[in-house]
Amino acid sequence: MTTGFGKGCHLHLIDGSAFIFRAYHALPPLTRKSDGLPIGAVSGFCNMLQRYVDGDHGPDAPTHLAVIFDKGSHTFRNDMYDLYKANREAMPEDLRPQIPLTRQATEAFNIACKELEGYEADDIIATLACQARQAGGRVTIVSSDKDLMQLVGDGVEMLDAMKNKRIDREGVFEKFGVYPERVVDVQALAGDSVDNVPGAPGIGIKTAALLINEFGDLETLLDRAEEIKQPKRRETLIEKRDQIELSKRLVQLDCETPLDFTLDDLELRDPDPDKLMEFLAEMEFRTLTKRIADKLGVEPPVIADTPAPAADEPQAEDIPFDASKYECVRDAATLRKWIDQAYERGWLAVDTETTGLNEMIADLVGISLCIEPGAACYVPLTHRDGASDDLFGSDALAEGQMPLDEALQMLKPVLKDPSILKIGQNMKYDAKIFARYGVDVTPIDDTMLMSYAMHAGEHGHGMDTLSERYLGHTPIPIKPLLGSGKSAITFDKVPIDEATAYAAEDADITLRLWKLFKPQLHRAQVTTVYETLERPLVPVLAEMEMHGIKVDRDVLSRMSNAFAQKMAGLEAEIHELAGETFNVGSPAQLGEILFDKMSLEGGKKGKTGKYSTGADVLEDLATEHELPRRVLDWRQLSKLKSTYTDALQTHINPDSGRVHTSYAITGANTGRLASTDPNLQNIPVRTEEGRRIREAFIAEPGNVLVSLDYSQIELRILAHIADIPALKQAFADGLDIHAMTASEMFDVPLDEMTPEIRRKAKAINFGVIYGISGFGLARNLRIPRAEAQGFIDRYFERFPGIRRYMDDTIAFAKEHGYVQTLFGRKIHTTEINAKGPHAGFARRAAINAPIQGTAADVIRRAMVRMPEAIDGLPAKMLLQVHDELLFEVAEDAVEKTIEIARDVMENAPDPAVKLDVKLTVDAGKGANWAEAH
DNA sequence: GACATCACG
DNA sequence: GACGTACGTGATGTCC
Incomplete structure (x- = not known):
């Protein structure tokens, strides 16, 4: 007979949700072999439980143990404040089915598993902790959730199982600046963006602690708010009193939840080997089953090694492609029949055929539809x-x-x-075509984006690639239908029977790919990426592209003429200096002139046997000779003229007077967009002469262009991911990050910083993002390789987290074949285990990808939220240039737009990711892009 | 169509 | 110890 919970007893309470989420994010997407059920989080959860139970807790060993879960999403706090936790993102779809399994797992381990409808796990933990404390026992709360810190003290401590760090009263003070009994007061003031607790606007934890310590407690503070000297703070506290008091009620944990069990029910129990083995075997955890069986001294059950049985539906590849089965729809009754089938199923694969690739110009020729594999049709319209x-x-x-x-x-x-x-393949194209005919297409799924979410870095995502790879079928090529070169025809000239075979097949392929990909998204754990970072971008980009940006043809035309004149002059001088006429635009001819005829030093032949005449080579030669400098100048002008001032004019749409670029969502493996036809992401800015091209990008009368760009976003993300305290602090203090790096590296005080030293540090900072090498840095800075290597060594010494990040990232890539961004985007690194020079490239790309990719994810999130945020304002989002968004805004709405757009951009990671470093956004405005930037 | 070059983040 | 090396893109002109 037990004596009951009391002195000498030690209750451990595990925050179940925290365990689950940690397990989910820490592990690759595992699925149960027999049926593909996602099981990664359960596996991690079991491992963590087992390790916890078996772990050496020394004098803190548990006598009582329970895992506490949340139940349902509606709690008594929602009744007080309906927005409580309202901005939480939905649970990943592949995690949801695993939640009940973690309960089963806990019970299989014979550990008490508790939850209560209408209450959060935190309240149950609070109630149990209070009861245990009153009974004279000790409590360890296994969680790092700061909401639980109010419970610490008097025998109650927290344990961060990840860092194996115990948090006592002093630990709480470190975090909040107050002791546990005042934590709720501080939280009530500071609020919590994650849980959507409002708090007092403009007051963070630091200020809150300051105020509470000054006045003693929240009630006194609010009663005596008039005494506060800072006017803004004072007014906030007086005006927002209700909101603050509500916040306190929200964060205050309930110590009197009606529990239907007692502390004695939580006494530590040995597992029942049979039950535990049965559960582990059912989950098909081979390694864990064996390990626990060994420990318990029982025979591990046999887990059949059966592959997944065929799905109940016939596999896509079972139905052969047969063009003769495709229907040509020529009347309303037949079309109605297809539409009815879409309503029966709830889905419809769609593809448009048009007269060209440019959606702003191309006309609709026909539409193909598909309902089930093999069941596709083509509706010819304007052949x-x-x-x-x-x-x-x-x-x-x-x-x-x-x-x-x-x-x-x-x-x-x-x-x-x-x-x-x-359902479509590259739906942005079809949506834009339909939009020109006044037809909205929503909701959508896009097989190209699904492939991108799962396979970025592995292969392309065009329909031909996907069909061959995943359906084993080579689609009918378009070339023979359209011809090529001068005799090429547009799709409307293709005979309808041939068009039907081609077009219906595209819809058929798309539908088959969708059926294949849809369940795979979950298994690859990229559903959230697809649903938050890829798919919602389609309407946003379509809108931006269709809106376009106004470009002043006359400005470009005048610049072209000026460039032509200057080039002609330079060309004459170059020929004069060379002593003969040659094509200045031919690197091969220039190389011969420089290195053979004039016998200059430094001629290096590349792998094609030609001299290299790149800008860096000519730059070196220019110190001694005139000709290379002239060529450099000529090349700059040639580039500006041919790529920008000439070409841009041809891209001005005659109807709109604007330039409509096209963004490729799957264009870059890292998650960045790519801009084509024309590329508006590489309009010159670095040289004065080039920057003037931006003067041709203008706003409509009464409007201005507004540019907002993230400041140093990649370095901020690096500081967070690699966990570099010095870097984080520098950003928190608003320091010049390159100067700070220089100061740290070269022991130069900030007030004695020179541009030259800062320049070196800047190059190193960028080098780190790119997967630095001594050689690369040496070449960039034009210094000896040994010296560059010395810089790098010193950098690693001063910022040890960087080295750790690089090593960890490469190890992860080698093991899994991909790396991930903070938002879960996967970038595959197929060459990472290759031998030879390939491996070097792959390693640097692997180091860069999470950083560049996270930055890309951040701005994608901002873009997805932007239309709703600026809805109602006379403002349009026009362009994205990786870390910059460009808007066209009516003059009187500029300040408001900047305020709102900046807020969206700076808070874009919320609530999915909490960065340790604040993101800041710089804004500019002007009559043209040169002024706005 | 490959290659070299150069524009951007 | 040698090998090659900054990351990610797109457009243009030359030359075969």
């Missing part, structure tokens, strides 16, 4: 009659097509019906 070749007949509509308007009127309701999922 031209190629049969009669006379001058007038060739433009006539071909026979046997539905009127375009009629077909669109029938399809319009389906395409915008929220209950019908529209």
Whole structure:
């Protein structure tokens, strides 16, 4: 007979949710072999439980133990404040089914497993901790959740199991600046963005602690708020009193939750080997089952090594592709039949055929649909009659097509019906085409983006690649249908029967890919990435691209003329200096002139046997000779003219007078966008002459361009990911980060910093992001390699976290074949285990990818939220340049737009990721892009 | 179509 | 000890 919980007893309370989330994020996406059930978090959870129970806790060993879970999402706090935890992101879809399994796991280990409807786990923990304390026992709360810190003291401590660090009263004081009994007061003032506790605006933990320590407690502070000297603070406290008091009630844990068990029920129990083995075997945890069986001295059960059985539906590849089965839809009744099938299923694969690749110009020619593998059709709409070749007949509509308007009127309701999922491959293209005909397409799924979320870095995501790779089928090529070169025709000239075979197949392939990919997203644990970072970007980018940016043709045209004149002058001088005429634009001819004819030093032949005449080579030669300098100047002008001032003019849309770029969502492996036709992400800015091209990018009368860009976002992310305290502090203090690095590296006080020393530090900071090498840094800084290596060694010495980050990242990549961003984006590193020079590239790319990719994720999140945030304002988001967003805004709404857009950008990681470093955004405005930037 | 070059973050 | 090396893109012109 037990004597009951009391003195000498030690209750350990594990925060179940914390264990689950840590397990989920720490482990690769494991699935149960027999049926593909996601199981990674359960596996991690079991390992953590087992390690905890078996761990050596010394004098803190538990006599009583329980794992406490949350139950349901609605608690009594929601009744007080309906926005409580309202901005929490939905649970990842592959985690949801694992939650009940973690309860089962806890019970299988014979550990008490407790939860209570309407209460958070924290309240149960609070109640138990109070009871245990009153009974004279000790308590260890296994969690690092700061909301629980109010419970610490008088025999209650917290344990951060990850860091194996115990937190006592002093630990709480370190975190909050007050002792546990005043923690809720500080929290009430500071609020909590994660849980959406409002608090007092503008007051953080530091200020809150200061105030509480001055006045003793929250009530006194609020009663005597008039005495506060700072006017803003004083007013906030007086005006927001209700909100602050509500916040206190929200963070105050309930010590009197109605529990239907007692402390004695939590007494530590040995597991029942049979039950535990049964559970572990059912989960198919081979290693863990064996390890625990050994420990318990029992025979491990046999876990069958069966592959996943075939899905109940026939596999996509079981149904052969057969073009003769595709239907050509020529009348409303037939189209209706297909639409009805979409309503039966709830989905519809869609593909458009048009007269060209430019969505702003191309006209709709036909639409293909697919419902199930093999069941696809093509609706020809504006095919031209190629049969009669006379001058007038060739433009006539071909026979046997539905009127375009009629077909669109029938399809319009389906395409915008929220209950019908529209499936496409590169849906941004089709959505833009449809938008020009007044048809919205939503909601969507996109197989290209699904592939990107799962396989970035492994292969491309075009339909041909995906079809061959995942369906084992080579699609009908478009080339023979359209021809090439001068005799190429547009799709409207393709005979309808051939068009049907081609177009319907595309929809068929898309649907088959979707059926294959959809369940795989969960298994690869990229559902959240796909649903928050890829798919929602489609309408946002489509909108930006269709809106375009106004470009002043005359400005460009005048610059082109000026450049042509200058180039002609330079060309004459170059020929004069060379003693002969040659094509200055030919690196091969220039190389021969420089290194053979003039016999200059430093001629190095590349792998194609030609001299290298890159800017760095010419720059070196320019100190001694005139010709290379002239060539450099000529090249700069040539570049500006051909790529920018000439080419941009051809991209001005005659209807809109604006330039409409196209963003490739899957263009860069890291998550960055890529801009094409034209590329508006590389408009010159670094030289004065080039920057003037930005003067041609203008706003409509009455509007201005507004540019907002993240300041040093990659270095901030590096500071967070690699956990570099000095770097974090420097950002927190708002220091010049390169100067600070220089000061740290070269022992130069900040007030004695020279531009030259700072420049070196800047190069090193960037080098780190790029996966630094002594050689690369030496070349960049034009210093001896040994010296560069010395810098790097010193950098690692001063910031040891960097080395650790690099080593850990490479090790992770080698083990898993990919690296991840903070938001879960995976970037595959296929060459990481290769031999030879490939490996070096792969390693540097692996180091860079999480940093560049996280920054890309951040701005993607900002972009996705932006339209709603600026809704109602006379402001449009026009362009994205990696860390910059450019807006066109009515003059009188500039300040408001900046305020809102900056807020969205700076808080873009919330609530998914809490960065240790604040993100800051610089803003500019002006009549043109040169002024705004 | 490959290659070299150079524009951007 | 030698090998090659900063990360991520797109557009243009030359030359085969």
